Amino acid sequence: MNKVTTTALAEMKRKGERITALTAYDAPTARLLDEAEVDVTLVGDSVANVKLGYANTIPVTVDEILHHVKAVRRGLSRSLLVADMPYLSYELDHREALRNAGRLIKEGGAEAVKVEGGIEVAPVVKELLRVNIPVMGHLGLTPQAVNRLGGFKVQGRRPQDAEKIVTDARILEGAGVFALVLECVPEDLAREVTRKLSIPTIGIGAGSSCDGQILVVDDLLGLGEAPPPRFVKRYADLRPVMLEALKNWTSDVRSSAFPGPDQSYPAKAPAARAKRP
């Protein structure tokens, strides 16, 4: 089981091997992703709405993301660990962007960062690469721009919007991103971008032509309360299972069925079992 690197992902695209990517926000989930041989693990700023109870990704801070990156780092060894740069942690000032990305790499143990946007983030991508921080790009539905986009909607349906996404993708590739997330764009646009770039594209709601796929792990596992977006396929429905277990436990406590003798310690310790000869 070889360690996944940014260059390994480029090689996978060259060989036509599909890239698997999921989000994780804690160590046990990270260990599961490694066991399942997921190639890329993203500590997404989706931690904001998925785990921290915010309405969207806008409020999450570098410190909050960093806390989760450290946890995921402890659980991961094979998968490439990418940390999301939160809103306004990289757009305003290059020195601040370097400091913030540097913390995610140096303190958190991430191996790359992800930024949202096109031509406007190309200069900061170059700055990050100058200090050897690999960068993943993100185009299409960029959740940090939700207020400008007017909601979580498919992007790039109008010809001029599709053209802008293709141009931005080329600019990001030129700036040096090692991979590009394409979120919620029509399938034929994702196919065109994938064909035109030599770096891997990783789709989420972008059809099957991308070089890889990414999902929020809670969506895949059915842990969320709300119905997931159309592009999610649920591979498990864990929330009802968890709820039933919790209800059974509260009911057992109230009826004194828990704890039973098996979960209690007698005053006298049982005699130690004889060892086998």
Ligand code: KIV
């Ligand atoms: O924050 C996130 O989880 C993401 C993706 C799922 C691409 O950016």
